[in-house]
Amino acid sequence: MGAVDFRVSSILLDRVAEWLTNSSLAGDDLENIVRGFCERIAAAGLPIARVHLTFSMLHPLYDALSFTWRRASGVTIEGYRHTAGQKPDRFLQSPYYYLLDNNLQHIRRRIPAEGPAEFPVFADLRHESITDYLAFVQPFGDGSVQGMMGSWSTDSHSGFSDDMIEALLRMQNHLAVAAKMAVLGKLANNMLTTYLGGDAGKRVLNGQIRRGDGETIRAALVMGDMRQSTMYAEKEGRQTYIDTLNQFFDAIAAPFNRNGGEILSFIGDGFLAVYPCGRHKDPSKIACQAALSAVHQAQSRVAELNTERQEKGLSKISYGIGLHVGNVMFGNVGLKDRLTFSAFGSAVNEVQRLQALTKKYNNEVVASQAFAGYCGGEWTTLGEEKLRGVRQKITVLHPRAPAPLLEVEESYVEAPQTALSEAEQVILLHRDARKQAQSPVPEKFIQ
Known part of the structure; x- marks a missing residue:
C-alpha cells in the first residue's frame, strides 16, 4: 500500500x-x-x-x-x-x-x-x-x-x-x-x-441446580465393571493402576457415549451408561439395539487393548457388562452446599446386579429378558435369578451373535486428547527452559 x-x-x-x-x-x-x-x-x-x-x-x-x-x-x-x-x-x-x-x-x-x-x-x-x-x-x-x-x-x-x-x-x-x-x-x-455428561451438564447449565431437582426417564441401561481391580492396584502400584484403568475406560466406555448413549457416571472401576427412550416399543427397540451394538464395539476394542498389553508382557483385562431397560430417576442429591448429579432407582440397582452375574455365568455380557425382548436377535438363556428387591425371578440371557454395528455419529468422533495451542507450546517450553537453567540435568538424560 x-x-x-x-x-x-x-x-x-x-x-x-x-x-x-x-x-x-x-x-x-x-x-x-x-x-x-x-x-x-x-x-x-x-x-x-x-x-x-x-x-x-x-x-x-x-x-x-x-x-x-x-x-x-x-x-x-x-x-x-x-x-x-x-x-x-x-x-x-x-x-x-x-x-x-x-x-x-x-x-x-x-x-x-x-x-x-x-x-x-x-x-x-x-x-x-x-x-x-x-x-x-x-x-x-x-x-x-x-x-x-x-x-x-x-x-x-x-x-x-x-x-x-x-x-x-x-x-x-x-x-x-x-x-x-x-x-x-x-x-x-x-x-x-x-464430569456430569452431556445431557446432565446441559440441565445444570439451564438451571437444575437445586437439591431435589430432577426427573424420571425410561432408558436402556448398561453397567460395566473391570474385574480383579484390587489385584491390579496392589500389584502394579497407584500410577500404573490409574493408567490401566484409563486405558480400560477408553476402550470399553467410549462406544456408549455415541449414537444416543451417554455415560452417566463412573463408579470406581465401573460405569453406568443410559440410552433414553420413549415408553413405546419402537423407541425402546432402537435404544436397546444401539446399546447392544455399542457392547460389541466395546468388546472388540478391549480385545485389541488386551492384544497390545500381552505383546508388552502385561496381564489381560477382564470385565463384565449388564444390560437392562427400565425407569431411571436422576437429579441433584447431597448436601445443600455440596451436590452431585446422580442416577438411581430400582432399574439401576437391577442392572448392577445383572452385571455381577457375569462372574457366576462366566460370560462377559448378560442381559435381562426385557432388554433381549426389545432388542431382538439370537440369545442364549443362562438361567433364572432372584434379584434382591425384585419379587419375581428374572430370566438372564447372553447374546449369541454380534449385533449389526451402527455407524458412529460424527459429533461423537473422539477428539485429540493432547491438543496444545501455540501459546501453550511456548509457555511450556519457556517453563521447561527455566527449570533446566535452575536445575541442570546430566547430559546423558537429555534427549
Whole structure:
C-alpha cells in the first residue's frame, strides 16, 4: 500500500469496544468474537493486514485453537496437537518466546523487504508485504499463565503510527476481556459435560441446580465393571493402576457415549451408561439395539487393548457388562452446599446386579429378558435369578451373535486428547527452559 494518512477514529473504535461487550454478554463463542473484532477494527480505518491470536488455558478440557485473520481472506482456524518427538525450533525462535524469555509485554519490529530476518516468521510475512509487526502477551490475571498472545501486522508503507499503536493496545484490552469470557464459558460447558455428561451438564447449565431437582426417564441401561481391580492396584502400584484403568475406560466406555448413549457416571472401576427412550416399543427397540451394538464395539476394542498389553508382557483385562431397560430417576442429591448429579432407582440397582452375574455365568455380557425382548436377535438363556428387591425371578440371557454395528455419529468422533495451542507450546517450553537453567540435568538424560 502507498503512503496514506490513516487517521484513527476514536468514535468508531468505541463502537468496536461496545460490540465486544455486547458479544460477551450474549455469550458468543471465541471464533465469532475474533472474526467480528478483526473485521470491525479494519472497517474502523486501521490498516491491519494480518492478525494472529492464540490462547493459552493450559487445561486438558479446552479445545486449543489459534486464529489468523487476513484482510484478503478472513479468518482461518488452526488446532494444535502435540506430537511426541516434535522439534520445538519454531516455538523457540518465535517472537512470542522472545517476549516471555525477556519478560516483555510487547515487541515491535519493522520488517524490511530484504536482508536477514530476526525471526523465521518474518520471512513468511515478507511474502504478504508486511512492513510493521507488533506482538504482545496479555495475561488473564496477575501471575496467571492463562491468557492471550497475538500480533498485529500492517502492509502500510509507513508502518504503524503512534496513534495506531495506542488504538491497538486499547482494543487489545477490550478483546482480552471478551476472549476471557468466551474461554471461561467454553471451559464451564466442557467441565460440566466431562464430569456430569452431556445431557446432565446441559440441565445444570439451564438451571437444575437445586437439591431435589430432577426427573424420571425410561432408558436402556448398561453397567460395566473391570474385574480383579484390587489385584491390579496392589500389584502394579497407584500410577500404573490409574493408567490401566484409563486405558480400560477408553476402550470399553467410549462406544456408549455415541449414537444416543451417554455415560452417566463412573463408579470406581465401573460405569453406568443410559440410552433414553420413549415408553413405546419402537423407541425402546432402537435404544436397546444401539446399546447392544455399542457392547460389541466395546468388546472388540478391549480385545485389541488386551492384544497390545500381552505383546508388552502385561496381564489381560477382564470385565463384565449388564444390560437392562427400565425407569431411571436422576437429579441433584447431597448436601445443600455440596451436590452431585446422580442416577438411581430400582432399574439401576437391577442392572448392577445383572452385571455381577457375569462372574457366576462366566460370560462377559448378560442381559435381562426385557432388554433381549426389545432388542431382538439370537440369545442364549443362562438361567433364572432372584434379584434382591425384585419379587419375581428374572430370566438372564447372553447374546449369541454380534449385533449389526451402527455407524458412529460424527459429533461423537473422539477428539485429540493432547491438543496444545501455540501459546501453550511456548509457555511450556519457556517453563521447561527455566527449570533446566535452575536445575541442570546430566547430559546423558537429555534427549
